[in-house]
Amino acid sequence: MESTFLPTLDFAKQLDKEDTLSHFREEFYLKPGTIYLDGNSLGLLSKRAEKTLLESLDDWKQYGIDGWTMGNHPWFFMAEELGKKLAPLVGASPEEVIVTGSTTVNLHQLVTTFYKPEGNRTKILADELTFPTDLYALQSQLRNHGYNPDTHLVLAKSRDGRFLEEDDIIAAMTDEIALIVLPTVLYRSGQILDIKRLTEEAHKRGILIGFDGCHSVGSIPHSFSDWDVDFAFWCNYKHLNGGPGGVAGLFVNRKHFGKLPGMAGWFSSRKDKQFDLELTLTPAETAGAFQIGTPHVLSMAPLIGSLEIFAEAGIENIRTKSLKINQYLMDLIDTELVGLGYTIGTPREDARRGGHVYLEHKEAARICKSLKENAVIPDFRAPKGIRLAPVALYTSYEDVWNAVQILKKIVVEKQYEKFENTREIVA
Numbered sequence: 001m002e003s004t005f006l007p008t009l010d011f012a013k014q015l016d017k018e019d020t021l022s023h024f025r026e027e028f029y030l031k032p033g034t035i036y037l038d039g040n041s042l043g044l045l046s047k048r049a050e051k052t053l054l055e056s057l058d059d060w061k062q063y064g065i066d067g068w069t070m071g072n073h074p075w076f077f078m079a080e081e082l083g084k085k086l087a088p089l090v091g092a093s094p095e096e097v098i099v100t101g102s103t104t105v106n107l108h109q110l111v112t113t114f115y116k117p118e119g120n121r122t123k124i125l126a127d128e129l130t131f132p133t134d135l136y137a138l139q140s141q142l143r144n145h146g147y148n149p150d151t152h153l154v155l156a157k158s159r160d161g162r163f164l165e166e167d168d169i170i171a172a173m174t175d176e177i178a179l180i181v182l183p184t185v186l187y188r189s190g191q192i193l194d195i196k197r198l199t200e201e202a203h204k205r206g207i208l209i210g211f212d213g214c215h216s217v218g219s220i221p222h223s224f225s226d227w228d229v230d231f232a233f234w235c236n237y238k239h240l241n242g243g244p245g246g247v248a249g250l251f252v253n254r255k256h257f258g259k260l261p262g263m264a265g266w267f268s269s270r271k272d273k274q275f276d277l278e279l280t281l282t283p284a285e286t287a288g289a290f291q292i293g294t295p296h297v298l299s300m301a302p303l304i305g306s307l308e309i310f311a312e313a314g315i316e317n318i319r320t321k322s323l324k325i326n327q328y329l330m331d332l333i334d335t336e337l338v339g340l341g342y343t344i345g346t347p348r349e350d351a352r353r354g355g356h357v358y359l360e361h362k363e364a365a366r367i368c369k370s371l372k373e374n375a376v377i378p379d380f381r382a383p384k385g386i387r388l389a390p391v392a393l394y395t396s397y398e399d400v401w402n403a404v405q406i407l408k409k410i411v412v413e414k415q416y417e418k419f420e421n422t423r424e425i426v427a
Contacts, residue, residue, distance in 0.1 A: 005328070007335045012401035015328065021321050021392055027309055028241075028394040034375045035399045035406075040215060040356040040389035041379050043241030048305030053243075056301035067297075073304055075297045077271070080288060082300060083249070085307040089240075089315050090213065090232065091223035092251050095286040099236070099249050099300060100267070103214055106233040106250045107137045107181070109290055112262025114179060114208050114231060117145060121178040125207075127156040127164055131187045134212055138181060162189045162345050162358075169193075170201045177207050184222070184232075185215040185354035188381050190346045192220065192354050196227040203228065214238060217249070219322055219355030219392070221315045224251050231256070239355060239391070240310070242303040247296050252287040265292035313393060321392040322355045328397060329357050329390055332404040340411040345385065356389035359407075365423050366416035367407070373415070374406045380427040 005011070016022055028044045030036065036044060052073065059071030068076045084094040101109065115124065122145075124138050139149035154177065156169040164186065173180070180202050185192050195211060202209040210231040213222065218239030224232055232251040236242035261268050264281050268289050273282040283289040310318070330344055345358040361367055361384060368380040379387050390400050410416055 005331045009401055012397040015397040021313055024313055024393045035403050036377045037388045038377045038379050039391035040238055042237055046241055046306055048308055049302035052305035053301040078300055079295050082303055086249055090251055092225045096254055097251050098287040099247050100291040101248050103235045103248045104133050104137050106248050109263050110210055110231045111141045117178050120176055123152045123154050123176045125154045125172055125177045125180045129158050129186050130183050163191050166194050166197055173205050180207055180209040182211055184211045184213045187215050188385055189358045190354040190356045192352050199227050199229050216354055220319050236303050241306045245299055247300045250290055257285055261290050263292055267291035267293055318392040323350050325390040326357055329400050336404050336408055356387050359386040360384050363416050366419040366421045367410055369419040370410045370416045376403050376406050380423050
């Protein structure tokens with residue numbers, strides 16, 4: 001039975017008692033006295049991630065070159081094994097997912113493979129609210145094809161600077177569009193796009209479509225295969241807690257198996273042929289074909305342990321708590337921060353909201369600095385955004401309650417005034 005919201009500490013403590021995922025908090029290294037609300041930028045280290053990283057170091061130590069096929073986590077099949085573990089989180093078959101590269105390298109790989117301008121179809125459709133690295137990659141891809149990004153990168157517009165309307169994106173799917181790349185979740189506002197609908201509309205028009213899942217994979221369930229998405233890519237260091245600079249992931253719909261990767265390397269090989277070292281590539285018949293070079297083993301190893309936790313917790317359960325704790329945060333903001341200049345810039349509807357809350361304030365940069373001084377870790381997004389991410393696996397309701405009291409105190413006491421209203425080097 002759902003409890004009626006109360007803005008009290010006792011109510012927060014009661015919610016923590018009722019939380020069926022609360023025991024996973026013990027799995028993570030939480031700094032005493034600090035409230036970490038930046039898991040949508042970098043997830044915290046878990047004890048299991050540390051363990052599997054140390055095991056992989058020991059494999060290198062004990063086996064040397066034989067670590068390719070021996071030890072706790074043999075390197076030769078590590079990317080494929082991690083793909084199998086990730087597949088349930090994105091709604092795909094194991095063969096459609098591989099852990100490789102970085103977000104932007106994977107985007108380059110996928111665009112190089114699937115962007116085939118022909119006739120009137122020469123343009124790429126994205127949106128003006130996406131994380132800029134995707135735009136930089138798309139601009140460079142267009143230039144490599146001899147096109148001017150100013151004319152050939154079409155950006156779906158936002159009506160209010162926060163959200164995108166699917167109708168507007170669909171209206172931009174003209175007969176000049178060869179490829180579409182969109183985010184699953186907008187990195188500022190946390191809005192979830194209707195991936196299924198957008199994919200259907202793109203395919204009706206004969207356009208391939210792919211998604212950047214950096215701000216959704218690990219916090220919301222996906223059904224990439226069932227939705228018939230052509231491709232997707234994401235990082236594994238945010239909600240999936242794979243570690244800074246951790247190796248990323250990609251999905252390729254099985255209907256595209258057999259397509260040669262746009263950027264091939266020896267790890268694109270079919271596994272049984274890889275060490276034959278023939279002069280002509282025999283590509284893998286799975287998403288593994290979209291690997292390029294030797295895996296970054298020590299940057300993949302923490303993900304082994306992290307994904308064990310996700311398998312135990314279950315992505316549906318994670319989504320249920322994520323929705324509840326983020327709603328609780330918004331309820332507290334609505335009741336505790338009235339008249340203090342804060343505005344919620346995140347969709348209120350569950351179906352349209354990802355795993356974080358975007359709080360706006362004209363003094364956001366200074367407030368973020370003051371939050372850190374008060375041992376609350378947020379992140380700032382220009383021009384006036386404070387992103388707060390209560391993470392289902394390790395954030396408590398009491399953490400959220402305390403963070404909101406600190407947000408109130410910072411403005412009431414004007415603690416922020418000692419800081420300049422500019423972002424830090426790493427926002």
